[in-house]
Amino acid sequence: MDAIINEKIVPKRLMGKLKETFVDNSSELLIAALNRDGYLFFRNVINPHEVELARNEIFKRLFEIKELKTPYHEGIFSGLSTRDKNYEDRGEFWKSISDLSTLREITNGKKLHNIFDKIFGCPSIGFDFIFLRPVANGKSTKLHCDSGFFTRTTKKVLTCWLVLTEVPIERGPLFIIENSHKFEDIKSKFLNFDVAIHKDKKAMIDVDTIKFAEDRNSKILTANFQPGDALIFGMHTLHGTFQNYAKDNKIRLTCDVRFQPKNEPKDPRYFGLNPGGTTGAGYGELNSARPLNENWHNR
Numbered sequence: 578m579d580a581i582i583n584e585k586i587v588p589k590r591l592m593g594k595l596k597e598t599f600v601d602n603s604s605e606l607l608i609a610a611l612n613r614d615g616y617l618f619f620r621n622v623i624n625p626h627e628v629e630l631a632r633n634e635i636f637k638r639l640f641e642i643k644e645l646k647t648p649y650h651e652g653i654f655s656g657l658s659t660r661d662k663n664y665e666d667r668g669e670f671w672k673s674i675s676d677l678s679t680l681r682e683i684t685n686g687k688k689l690h691n692i693f694d695k696i697f698g699c700p701s702i703g704f705d706f707i708f709l710r711p712v713a714n715g716k717s718t719k720l721h722c723d724s725g726f727f728t729r730t731t732k733k734v735l736t737c738w739l740v741l742t743e744v745p746i747e748r749g750p751l752f753i754i755e756n757s758h759k760f761e762d763i764k765s766k767f768l769n770f771d772v773a774i775h776k777d778k779k780a781m782i783d784v785d786t787i788k789f790a791e792d793r794n795s796k797i798l799t800a801n802f803q804p805g806d807a808l809i810f811g812m813h814t815l816h817g818t819f820q821n822y823a824k825d826n827k828i829r830l831t832c833d834v835r836f837q838p839k840n841e842p843k844d845p846r847y848f849g850l851n852p853g854g855t856t857g858a859g860y861g862e863l864n865s866a867r868p869l870n871e872n873w874h875n876r
C-alpha cells in the first residue's frame with residue numbers, strides 16, 4: 578500500500594522502517610539508542626487484551642453519538658455525529674472519555690511508567706493530560722516537533738505514541754524523519770518557542786514533507802503498527818502522520834502521552850485533576866473533542 582502525505586504518494590525509495598528496540602534492554606542501551614536515533618520503538622508493550630478493553634469502551638462512547646457504525650468494536654466511521662446534540666460541552670465529553678479507567682490503566686499504568694524510569698534512569702511521571710486520537714478517513718497530522726508544546730518547565734520530556742487499533746500504512750500511522758533530532762537549524766528555529774505564547778508562529782512546519790526529507794537525505798520512517806505498540810521520541814524529533822485513506826473507513830485510534838523525570842519541575846497545564854492543556858482551555862481545545870466528521874485545526 579502507498580503512504581500518502583498531503584494528497585501525494587510518498588516514493589518508495591524515501592520510505593524506511595523504524596528500528597525495533599526491546600524493553601528488556603538495559604537503561605544504558607535504551608539511552609544510547611534514543612540519543613542515536615531520536616526514538617525508541619517497542620512492539621507489544623501493552624497486552625492486547627488490556628488495549629481491547631479500553632478501545633471497546635471508547636468505541637462504544639463514539640457509537641452512542643452515532644460516529645461509528647454497528648458493530649462498534651470494528652471502529653467503522655459512519656460519517657455522522659450527534660456529539661453536539663448529546664453533549665453541551667465538548668471538553669467535558671472528551672475529558673470523560675480520556676479519564677476512562679481502562680484507558681488510564683494503559684497510558685498512566687505500571688508498564689509505560691517502568692519503561693520511562695529506565696529510559697530516564699530515574700523515577701518518572703506521566704502527564705495527566707493525554708491526547709487520545711480517533712482519526713477518521715482523510716485526516717492527518719502535519720510535520721512538527723513537540724518542543725513548543727511541552728518544554729515550558731523542563732526540556733526533559735518524551736512523547737509516547739501508543740497504538741490502540743491496527744494502523745497499517747493506509748490508516749495513517751505516525752512517521753519520523755530520520756535523524757531529524759540532529760537538524761541544528763530546526764532545533765534553533767524552535768528553541769524557546771512556546772506555541773501558547775508566541776502566537777504569531779506555528780508549531781506545524783509548512784513544507785512539502787516529501788521534498789523536505791529528500792533534500793535532507795533522510796528516509797521517512799514508519800511501521801505497520803499493532804495494538805499495544807509504543808513509539809517514544811524526543812522533543813526535537815520531527816514527525817507527522819500519513820493520511821488515513823483506508824477504504825474500509827475504519828478509524829485509527831492512538832493516544833499520545835508525555836513523561837518526564839519526577840524530580841523535574843512540572844508544567845501545571847498538564848498535571849492535576851482538571852488540567853488546562855496547552856492553551857488552558859482543557860480537553861475542549863483538542864481536535865479529538867470535535868465531532869469525527871468535522872475538520873481539524875492546525876497549531
Ligand SMILES: O=C(O)CCC(=O)C(=O)O
Nearest residue numbers: 710718723736738818833
Ligand atoms: O497521532 C497524531 O495524529 C499525532 C501525534 C503526535 O504528533 C504526537 O504524538 O506528538
